[in-house]
Amino acid sequence: MTAAAISRTARHDPRWPAIGEALASLRHAKRRAVRIVDADCGAGALLIQALRHARALGFTAIEGRGIDTSPALIGRARAAAAKLHDPAIGIAFDVADPVEGLRDEVEAPAEILLCHDRAIVASLGAGERIIGDRP
Structure with a gap:
């Protein structure tokens, strides 16, 4: 996926490079399905871009879930x-x-x-690869 095709929100998110690496690693391992969860997803731009990127890499079964406390942001998502x-x-x-x-x-x-604070969600065991922007 070219830089021009990546949304501005994703391009400026510090987690984007790790998302790309994780998806590439899964495809390299011949995975065809992927599930991505974004805790504290806001308006969903990063999650939607990650799902589109997964499709561009050749995943054929892609599932995403966004979670946020704001009804207004979830409505936009x-x-x-x-x-x-x-x-x-x-x-x-x-x-x-x-x-x-x-x-x-x-x-x-x-x-x-995907999360902001890895320490909070790591103890839950809710994801194989936890990508956060804070340790």
């Missing part, structure tokens, strides 16, 4: 997700406290978990 017209991509956005929302992820952890 849902509106943006409605513009995705790719049957390989499934996405849901939920209004919830990120830590409480991640408790649902423990049974089947996501391959990639």
Whole structure:
């Protein structure tokens, strides 16, 4: 995916390089399916860009879930997700406290978990690869 195709939000997010590396690593391992969860997703721009990037890398079954406490931001995220017209991509956005929302992820952890504070979510075991912008 070219730099021009990457949204400004993703390009300026300190987690973007790690997201790209994690997705490339999974594809290199011949994975065709990926699940990405974004705790504290805001309006969903980073998660949506990560899902699009996964598709561009050749993933054929892509699932995303965004969690945020703001109903207004989740509304914007849902509106943006409605513009995705790719049957390989499934996405849901939920209004919830990120830590409480991640408790649902423990049974089947996501391959990639995006967050801001790794220390808080790491103890939950809700993701195989935790990518945060704070240690």
